Amino acid sequence: LGYDVKISYLDVAVMFSAVANGEADGSVAPWLPITQGAIFEQYKDSVVDLGPNLTGAQNGIAVPTYMDVDSIAELSDEAGQVITGIEPGAGITGLTEEAFEVYENLAGWTQKTSSTGAMTVELGQAIAKEEEIVFTGWTPHWMFERYDLKMLEDPENVMGAGETIVSLARIGLEEDMPEVYKVLDNFNWELEDMQSVMLEMSEGVAPEVAARNWIDANPDKVESWIE
Structure with a gap:
Protein backbone atom coordinates (compact mmCIF):
# COMPACT_ATOMS: atom_id res chain seq x y z
CA LEU A 1 0.00 0.00 0.00
CA GLY A 2 3.02 2.29 -0.17
CA TYR A 3 3.92 2.39 3.52
CA ASP A 4 7.55 2.28 4.62
CA VAL A 5 7.48 -0.56 7.15
CA LYS A 6 10.15 -1.23 9.75
CA ILE A 7 10.24 -4.80 11.05
CA SER A 8 11.97 -5.41 14.38
CA TYR A 9 12.98 -8.90 15.52
CA LEU A 10 12.57 -9.02 19.30
CA ASP A 11 12.49 -11.45 22.19
CA VAL A 12 8.93 -12.40 23.10
CA ALA A 13 8.65 -10.26 26.24
CA VAL A 14 10.12 -7.24 24.46
CA MET A 15 7.73 -7.75 21.55
CA PHE A 16 4.73 -7.47 23.87
CA SER A 17 6.12 -4.50 25.78
CA ALA A 18 6.99 -2.64 22.55
CA VAL A 19 3.37 -2.77 21.38
CA ALA A 20 2.09 -1.95 24.87
CA ASN A 21 4.25 1.15 25.25
CA GLY A 22 3.70 2.34 21.68
CA GLU A 23 7.25 1.78 20.40
CA ALA A 24 5.75 -0.65 17.86
CA ASP A 25 2.46 -0.26 16.01
CA GLY A 26 1.59 -3.94 16.08
CA SER A 27 2.64 -7.56 15.95
CA VAL A 28 1.31 -10.61 14.11
CA ALA A 29 3.45 -13.12 16.02
CA PRO A 30 1.99 -13.90 19.51
CA TRP A 31 1.01 -17.52 20.22
CA LEU A 32 -2.01 -17.98 22.51
CA PRO A 33 -3.42 -19.22 24.80
CA ILE A 34 -0.62 -21.46 26.12
CA THR A 35 2.77 -20.67 24.60
CA GLN A 36 2.88 -16.94 25.36
CA GLY A 37 -0.27 -16.71 27.45
CA ALA A 38 1.47 -15.77 30.69
CA ILE A 39 3.23 -12.82 29.04
CA PHE A 40 0.03 -11.76 27.27
CA GLU A 41 -1.75 -11.60 30.64
CA GLN A 42 0.75 -8.95 31.76
CA TYR A 43 0.06 -6.72 28.76
CA LYS A 44 -3.49 -7.51 27.63
CA ASP A 45 -4.94 -4.29 29.04
CA SER A 46 -2.29 -2.18 27.27
CA VAL A 47 -2.75 -3.53 23.74
CA VAL A 48 -5.60 -4.05 21.27
CA ASP A 49 -6.21 -7.76 20.62
CA LEU A 50 -7.31 -8.11 16.99
CA GLY A 51 -7.89 -11.84 17.29
CA PRO A 52 -6.41 -14.80 15.42
CA ASN A 53 -4.59 -14.42 12.11
CA LEU A 54 -3.88 -18.18 11.98
CA THR A 55 -5.63 -21.08 13.66
CA GLY A 56 -4.47 -24.67 14.04
CA ALA A 57 -1.00 -23.92 15.34
CA GLN A 58 0.31 -26.65 17.60
CA ASN A 59 3.12 -27.37 20.03
CA GLY A 60 4.24 -30.91 20.63
CA ILE A 61 6.87 -33.57 20.79
CA ALA A 62 7.57 -35.00 17.37
CA VAL A 63 9.49 -37.74 15.59
CA PRO A 64 10.21 -38.76 11.99
CA THR A 65 7.48 -40.97 10.54
CA TYR A 66 9.90 -43.91 10.24
CA MET A 67 9.97 -44.24 14.03
CA ASP A 68 7.52 -46.77 15.48
CA VAL A 69 5.98 -44.60 18.18
CA ASP A 70 2.77 -42.59 18.00
CA SER A 71 2.23 -41.16 21.49
CA ILE A 72 4.24 -39.43 24.20
CA ALA A 73 2.87 -42.12 26.52
CA GLU A 74 4.58 -44.81 24.39
CA LEU A 75 8.10 -43.37 24.64
CA SER A 76 10.54 -45.69 26.42
CA ASP A 77 14.21 -45.67 25.39
CA GLU A 78 14.14 -43.98 21.97
CA ALA A 79 16.96 -41.59 21.00
CA GLY A 80 18.88 -42.33 24.19
CA GLN A 81 15.98 -40.91 26.23
CA VAL A 82 16.85 -37.40 25.06
CA ILE A 83 14.43 -34.86 23.63
CA THR A 84 16.24 -32.40 21.37
CA GLY A 85 14.90 -28.98 22.24
CA ILE A 86 15.40 -25.32 21.41
CA GLU A 87 16.09 -22.19 23.48
CA PRO A 88 15.85 -22.60 27.28
CA GLY A 89 13.34 -19.75 27.63
CA ALA A 90 10.97 -20.85 24.87
CA GLY A 91 7.38 -21.71 25.75
CA ILE A 92 7.63 -25.18 24.24
CA THR A 93 10.73 -25.86 26.35
CA GLY A 94 8.76 -25.24 29.52
CA LEU A 95 5.89 -27.39 28.29
CA THR A 96 8.30 -30.25 27.64
CA GLU A 97 9.63 -29.97 31.20
CA GLU A 98 6.02 -30.23 32.39
CA ALA A 99 5.61 -33.40 30.33
CA PHE A 100 8.45 -34.99 32.29
CA GLU A 101 6.41 -34.43 35.46
CA VAL A 102 3.13 -35.73 34.04
CA TYR A 103 4.19 -38.78 32.03
CA GLU A 104 5.61 -41.50 34.26
CA ASN A 105 7.21 -43.21 31.27
CA LEU A 106 9.46 -40.15 30.82
CA ALA A 107 11.25 -40.75 34.12
CA GLY A 108 14.95 -40.61 33.31
CA TRP A 109 14.42 -38.60 30.11
CA THR A 110 16.16 -35.26 29.61
CA GLN A 111 15.72 -32.29 27.30
CA LYS A 112 18.78 -30.97 25.48
CA THR A 113 18.31 -27.25 24.90
CA SER A 114 20.28 -25.13 22.44
CA SER A 115 18.63 -23.13 19.66
CA THR A 116 15.98 -23.60 17.01
CA GLY A 117 18.66 -23.58 14.32
CA ALA A 118 20.75 -26.21 16.08
CA MET A 119 17.69 -28.41 16.60
CA THR A 120 16.72 -28.32 12.92
CA VAL A 121 20.32 -29.12 11.91
CA GLU A 122 20.31 -32.17 14.20
CA LEU A 123 16.92 -33.17 12.83
CA GLY A 124 18.18 -33.04 9.26
CA GLN A 125 21.30 -35.02 10.11
CA ALA A 126 19.29 -37.71 11.92
CA ILE A 127 16.81 -38.06 9.06
CA ALA A 128 19.62 -38.31 6.50
CA LYS A 129 20.94 -41.33 8.42
CA GLU A 130 17.44 -42.54 9.41
CA GLU A 131 18.44 -42.39 13.07
CA GLU A 132 16.09 -42.00 15.99
CA ILE A 133 15.40 -38.44 17.16
CA VAL A 134 12.71 -37.10 19.46
CA PHE A 135 12.39 -33.33 19.34
CA THR A 136 10.23 -30.37 20.26
CA GLY A 137 8.12 -29.60 17.21
CA TRP A 138 5.52 -27.02 16.33
CA THR A 139 3.42 -26.02 13.38
CA PRO A 140 3.59 -23.82 11.43
CA HIS A 141 7.25 -24.55 10.69
CA TRP A 142 9.08 -25.35 7.48
CA MET A 143 10.41 -28.65 8.87
CA PHE A 144 6.92 -30.13 8.46
CA GLU A 145 7.01 -29.14 4.78
CA ARG A 146 10.50 -30.50 4.14
CA TYR A 147 10.48 -33.74 6.15
CA ASP A 148 8.04 -36.58 6.83
CA LEU A 149 7.30 -35.96 10.51
CA LYS A 150 4.53 -36.76 12.96
CA MET A 151 3.46 -35.03 16.13
CA LEU A 152 3.13 -37.54 18.94
CA GLU A 153 -0.30 -37.88 20.51
CA ASP A 154 -0.53 -36.14 23.87
CA PRO A 155 -3.25 -37.94 25.86
CA GLU A 156 -2.57 -35.82 28.96
CA ASN A 157 -2.85 -32.61 26.89
CA VAL A 158 0.31 -31.17 28.41
CA MET A 159 1.41 -29.43 25.21
CA GLY A 160 -1.98 -27.79 24.62
CA ALA A 161 -4.86 -28.80 22.39
CA GLY A 162 -4.19 -26.14 19.79
CA GLU A 163 -2.82 -22.63 19.52
CA THR A 164 -3.75 -19.53 17.58
CA ILE A 165 -1.39 -16.85 16.30
CA VAL A 166 -2.93 -13.48 16.99
CA SER A 167 -2.51 -9.89 15.82
CA LEU A 168 -1.99 -7.07 18.30
CA ALA A 169 -2.10 -3.31 17.75
CA ARG A 170 -1.00 -0.47 19.97
CA ILE A 171 -3.72 1.59 21.59
CA GLY A 172 -4.37 4.61 19.36
CA LEU A 173 -3.31 3.01 16.08
CA GLU A 174 -6.90 2.87 14.80
CA GLU A 175 -7.20 6.64 15.17
CA ASP A 176 -3.67 7.46 13.95
CA MET A 177 -3.54 5.15 10.92
CA PRO A 178 -6.96 3.61 10.27
CA GLU A 179 -5.90 1.99 6.99
CA VAL A 180 -2.94 0.23 8.63
CA TYR A 181 -5.15 -0.83 11.53
CA LYS A 182 -7.70 -2.29 9.10
CA VAL A 183 -5.04 -4.36 7.30
CA LEU A 184 -3.75 -5.74 10.60
CA ASP A 185 -7.32 -6.53 11.62
CA ASN A 186 -8.10 -8.27 8.30
CA PHE A 187 -4.82 -10.20 7.99
CA ASN A 188 -5.33 -13.97 8.15
Missing part, protein backbone atom coordinates in the same frame (compact mmCIF):
# COMPACT_ATOMS: atom_id res chain seq x y z
CA TRP A 189 -3.98 -17.04 6.39
CA GLU A 190 -3.64 -20.81 6.72
CA LEU A 191 -0.99 -23.04 8.25
CA GLU A 192 0.16 -24.22 4.80
CA ASP A 193 0.51 -20.63 3.61
CA MET A 194 2.90 -19.69 6.40
CA GLN A 195 4.89 -22.91 6.12
CA SER A 196 5.40 -22.42 2.37
CA VAL A 197 6.92 -18.98 3.00
CA MET A 198 9.06 -20.35 5.84
CA LEU A 199 10.30 -23.19 3.63
CA GLU A 200 11.48 -20.76 0.96
CA MET A 201 13.26 -18.69 3.59
CA SER A 202 14.95 -21.80 5.02
CA GLU A 203 16.35 -22.45 1.55
CA GLY A 204 17.99 -19.03 1.43
CA VAL A 205 15.29 -16.90 -0.18
CA ALA A 206 15.16 -13.40 1.33
CA PRO A 207 12.06 -12.86 3.51
CA GLU A 208 10.82 -9.99 1.33
CA VAL A 209 11.17 -12.13 -1.81
CA ALA A 210 9.43 -15.14 -0.23
CA ALA A 211 6.61 -12.85 0.91
CA ARG A 212 6.28 -11.32 -2.55
CA ASN A 213 6.20 -14.78 -4.14
CA TRP A 214 3.34 -15.76 -1.85
CA ILE A 215 1.49 -12.49 -2.48
CA ASP A 216 1.78 -12.96 -6.25
CA ALA A 217 0.39 -16.49 -5.93
CA ASN A 218 -2.51 -15.51 -3.65
CA PRO A 219 -3.99 -12.25 -4.99
CA ASP A 220 -7.54 -12.96 -3.81
CA LYS A 221 -6.46 -13.57 -0.23
CA VAL A 222 -4.36 -10.39 -0.20
CA GLU A 223 -7.24 -8.41 -1.71
CA SER A 224 -9.43 -9.51 1.20
CA TRP A 225 -6.98 -7.86 3.60
CA ILE A 226 -6.86 -4.52 1.81
CA GLU A 227 -10.29 -4.12 0.19
Whole structure:
Protein backbone atom coordinates (compact mmCIF):
# COMPACT_ATOMS: atom_id res chain seq x y z
CA LEU A 1 0.00 0.00 0.00
CA GLY A 2 3.02 2.29 -0.17
CA TYR A 3 3.92 2.39 3.52
CA ASP A 4 7.55 2.28 4.62
CA VAL A 5 7.48 -0.56 7.15
CA LYS A 6 10.15 -1.23 9.75
CA ILE A 7 10.24 -4.80 11.05
CA SER A 8 11.97 -5.41 14.38
CA TYR A 9 12.98 -8.90 15.52
CA LEU A 10 12.57 -9.02 19.30
CA ASP A 11 12.49 -11.45 22.19
CA VAL A 12 8.93 -12.40 23.10
CA ALA A 13 8.65 -10.26 26.24
CA VAL A 14 10.12 -7.24 24.46
CA MET A 15 7.73 -7.75 21.55
CA PHE A 16 4.73 -7.47 23.87
CA SER A 17 6.12 -4.50 25.78
CA ALA A 18 6.99 -2.64 22.55
CA VAL A 19 3.37 -2.77 21.38
CA ALA A 20 2.09 -1.95 24.87
CA ASN A 21 4.25 1.15 25.25
CA GLY A 22 3.70 2.34 21.68
CA GLU A 23 7.25 1.78 20.40
CA ALA A 24 5.75 -0.65 17.86
CA ASP A 25 2.46 -0.26 16.01
CA GLY A 26 1.59 -3.94 16.08
CA SER A 27 2.64 -7.56 15.95
CA VAL A 28 1.31 -10.61 14.11
CA ALA A 29 3.45 -13.12 16.02
CA PRO A 30 1.99 -13.90 19.51
CA TRP A 31 1.01 -17.52 20.22
CA LEU A 32 -2.01 -17.98 22.51
CA PRO A 33 -3.42 -19.22 24.80
CA ILE A 34 -0.62 -21.46 26.12
CA THR A 35 2.77 -20.67 24.60
CA GLN A 36 2.88 -16.94 25.36
CA GLY A 37 -0.27 -16.71 27.45
CA ALA A 38 1.47 -15.77 30.69
CA ILE A 39 3.23 -12.82 29.04
CA PHE A 40 0.03 -11.76 27.27
CA GLU A 41 -1.75 -11.60 30.64
CA GLN A 42 0.75 -8.95 31.76
CA TYR A 43 0.06 -6.72 28.76
CA LYS A 44 -3.49 -7.51 27.63
CA ASP A 45 -4.94 -4.29 29.04
CA SER A 46 -2.29 -2.18 27.27
CA VAL A 47 -2.75 -3.53 23.74
CA VAL A 48 -5.60 -4.05 21.27
CA ASP A 49 -6.21 -7.76 20.62
CA LEU A 50 -7.31 -8.11 16.99
CA GLY A 51 -7.89 -11.84 17.29
CA PRO A 52 -6.41 -14.80 15.42
CA ASN A 53 -4.59 -14.42 12.11
CA LEU A 54 -3.88 -18.18 11.98
CA THR A 55 -5.63 -21.08 13.66
CA GLY A 56 -4.47 -24.67 14.04
CA ALA A 57 -1.00 -23.92 15.34
CA GLN A 58 0.31 -26.65 17.60
CA ASN A 59 3.12 -27.37 20.03
CA GLY A 60 4.24 -30.91 20.63
CA ILE A 61 6.87 -33.57 20.79
CA ALA A 62 7.57 -35.00 17.37
CA VAL A 63 9.49 -37.74 15.59
CA PRO A 64 10.21 -38.76 11.99
CA THR A 65 7.48 -40.97 10.54
CA TYR A 66 9.90 -43.91 10.24
CA MET A 67 9.97 -44.24 14.03
CA ASP A 68 7.52 -46.77 15.48
CA VAL A 69 5.98 -44.60 18.18
CA ASP A 70 2.77 -42.59 18.00
CA SER A 71 2.23 -41.16 21.49
CA ILE A 72 4.24 -39.43 24.20
CA ALA A 73 2.87 -42.12 26.52
CA GLU A 74 4.58 -44.81 24.39
CA LEU A 75 8.10 -43.37 24.64
CA SER A 76 10.54 -45.69 26.42
CA ASP A 77 14.21 -45.67 25.39
CA GLU A 78 14.14 -43.98 21.97
CA ALA A 79 16.96 -41.59 21.00
CA GLY A 80 18.88 -42.33 24.19
CA GLN A 81 15.98 -40.91 26.23
CA VAL A 82 16.85 -37.40 25.06
CA ILE A 83 14.43 -34.86 23.63
CA THR A 84 16.24 -32.40 21.37
CA GLY A 85 14.90 -28.98 22.24
CA ILE A 86 15.40 -25.32 21.41
CA GLU A 87 16.09 -22.19 23.48
CA PRO A 88 15.85 -22.60 27.28
CA GLY A 89 13.34 -19.75 27.63
CA ALA A 90 10.97 -20.85 24.87
CA GLY A 91 7.38 -21.71 25.75
CA ILE A 92 7.63 -25.18 24.24
CA THR A 93 10.73 -25.86 26.35
CA GLY A 94 8.76 -25.24 29.52
CA LEU A 95 5.89 -27.39 28.29
CA THR A 96 8.30 -30.25 27.64
CA GLU A 97 9.63 -29.97 31.20
CA GLU A 98 6.02 -30.23 32.39
CA ALA A 99 5.61 -33.40 30.33
CA PHE A 100 8.45 -34.99 32.29
CA GLU A 101 6.41 -34.43 35.46
CA VAL A 102 3.13 -35.73 34.04
CA TYR A 103 4.19 -38.78 32.03
CA GLU A 104 5.61 -41.50 34.26
CA ASN A 105 7.21 -43.21 31.27
CA LEU A 106 9.46 -40.15 30.82
CA ALA A 107 11.25 -40.75 34.12
CA GLY A 108 14.95 -40.61 33.31
CA TRP A 109 14.42 -38.60 30.11
CA THR A 110 16.16 -35.26 29.61
CA GLN A 111 15.72 -32.29 27.30
CA LYS A 112 18.78 -30.97 25.48
CA THR A 113 18.31 -27.25 24.90
CA SER A 114 20.28 -25.13 22.44
CA SER A 115 18.63 -23.13 19.66
CA THR A 116 15.98 -23.60 17.01
CA GLY A 117 18.66 -23.58 14.32
CA ALA A 118 20.75 -26.21 16.08
CA MET A 119 17.69 -28.41 16.60
CA THR A 120 16.72 -28.32 12.92
CA VAL A 121 20.32 -29.12 11.91
CA GLU A 122 20.31 -32.17 14.20
CA LEU A 123 16.92 -33.17 12.83
CA GLY A 124 18.18 -33.04 9.26
CA GLN A 125 21.30 -35.02 10.11
CA ALA A 126 19.29 -37.71 11.92
CA ILE A 127 16.81 -38.06 9.06
CA ALA A 128 19.62 -38.31 6.50
CA LYS A 129 20.94 -41.33 8.42
CA GLU A 130 17.44 -42.54 9.41
CA GLU A 131 18.44 -42.39 13.07
CA GLU A 132 16.09 -42.00 15.99
CA ILE A 133 15.40 -38.44 17.16
CA VAL A 134 12.71 -37.10 19.46
CA PHE A 135 12.39 -33.33 19.34
CA THR A 136 10.23 -30.37 20.26
CA GLY A 137 8.12 -29.60 17.21
CA TRP A 138 5.52 -27.02 16.33
CA THR A 139 3.42 -26.02 13.38
CA PRO A 140 3.59 -23.82 11.43
CA HIS A 141 7.25 -24.55 10.69
CA TRP A 142 9.08 -25.35 7.48
CA MET A 143 10.41 -28.65 8.87
CA PHE A 144 6.92 -30.13 8.46
CA GLU A 145 7.01 -29.14 4.78
CA ARG A 146 10.50 -30.50 4.14
CA TYR A 147 10.48 -33.74 6.15
CA ASP A 148 8.04 -36.58 6.83
CA LEU A 149 7.30 -35.96 10.51
CA LYS A 150 4.53 -36.76 12.96
CA MET A 151 3.46 -35.03 16.13
CA LEU A 152 3.13 -37.54 18.94
CA GLU A 153 -0.30 -37.88 20.51
CA ASP A 154 -0.53 -36.14 23.87
CA PRO A 155 -3.25 -37.94 25.86
CA GLU A 156 -2.57 -35.82 28.96
CA ASN A 157 -2.85 -32.61 26.89
CA VAL A 158 0.31 -31.17 28.41
CA MET A 159 1.41 -29.43 25.21
CA GLY A 160 -1.98 -27.79 24.62
CA ALA A 161 -4.86 -28.80 22.39
CA GLY A 162 -4.19 -26.14 19.79
CA GLU A 163 -2.82 -22.63 19.52
CA THR A 164 -3.75 -19.53 17.58
CA ILE A 165 -1.39 -16.85 16.30
CA VAL A 166 -2.93 -13.48 16.99
CA SER A 167 -2.51 -9.89 15.82
CA LEU A 168 -1.99 -7.07 18.30
CA ALA A 169 -2.10 -3.31 17.75
CA ARG A 170 -1.00 -0.47 19.97
CA ILE A 171 -3.72 1.59 21.59
CA GLY A 172 -4.37 4.61 19.36
CA LEU A 173 -3.31 3.01 16.08
CA GLU A 174 -6.90 2.87 14.80
CA GLU A 175 -7.20 6.64 15.17
CA ASP A 176 -3.67 7.46 13.95
CA MET A 177 -3.54 5.15 10.92
CA PRO A 178 -6.96 3.61 10.27
CA GLU A 179 -5.90 1.99 6.99
CA VAL A 180 -2.94 0.23 8.63
CA TYR A 181 -5.15 -0.83 11.53
CA LYS A 182 -7.70 -2.29 9.10
CA VAL A 183 -5.04 -4.36 7.30
CA LEU A 184 -3.75 -5.74 10.60
CA ASP A 185 -7.32 -6.53 11.62
CA ASN A 186 -8.10 -8.27 8.30
CA PHE A 187 -4.82 -10.20 7.99
CA ASN A 188 -5.33 -13.97 8.15
CA TRP A 189 -3.98 -17.04 6.39
CA GLU A 190 -3.64 -20.81 6.72
CA LEU A 191 -0.99 -23.04 8.25
CA GLU A 192 0.16 -24.22 4.80
CA ASP A 193 0.51 -20.63 3.61
CA MET A 194 2.90 -19.69 6.40
CA GLN A 195 4.89 -22.91 6.12
CA SER A 196 5.40 -22.42 2.37
CA VAL A 197 6.92 -18.98 3.00
CA MET A 198 9.06 -20.35 5.84
CA LEU A 199 10.30 -23.19 3.63
CA GLU A 200 11.48 -20.76 0.96
CA MET A 201 13.26 -18.69 3.59
CA SER A 202 14.95 -21.80 5.02
CA GLU A 203 16.35 -22.45 1.55
CA GLY A 204 17.99 -19.03 1.43
CA VAL A 205 15.29 -16.90 -0.18
CA ALA A 206 15.16 -13.40 1.33
CA PRO A 207 12.06 -12.86 3.51
CA GLU A 208 10.82 -9.99 1.33
CA VAL A 209 11.17 -12.13 -1.81
CA ALA A 210 9.43 -15.14 -0.23
CA ALA A 211 6.61 -12.85 0.91
CA ARG A 212 6.28 -11.32 -2.55
CA ASN A 213 6.20 -14.78 -4.14
CA TRP A 214 3.34 -15.76 -1.85
CA ILE A 215 1.49 -12.49 -2.48
CA ASP A 216 1.78 -12.96 -6.25
CA ALA A 217 0.39 -16.49 -5.93
CA ASN A 218 -2.51 -15.51 -3.65
CA PRO A 219 -3.99 -12.25 -4.99
CA ASP A 220 -7.54 -12.96 -3.81
CA LYS A 221 -6.46 -13.57 -0.23
CA VAL A 222 -4.36 -10.39 -0.20
CA GLU A 223 -7.24 -8.41 -1.71
CA SER A 224 -9.43 -9.51 1.20
CA TRP A 225 -6.98 -7.86 3.60
CA ILE A 226 -6.86 -4.52 1.81
CA GLU A 227 -10.29 -4.12 0.19
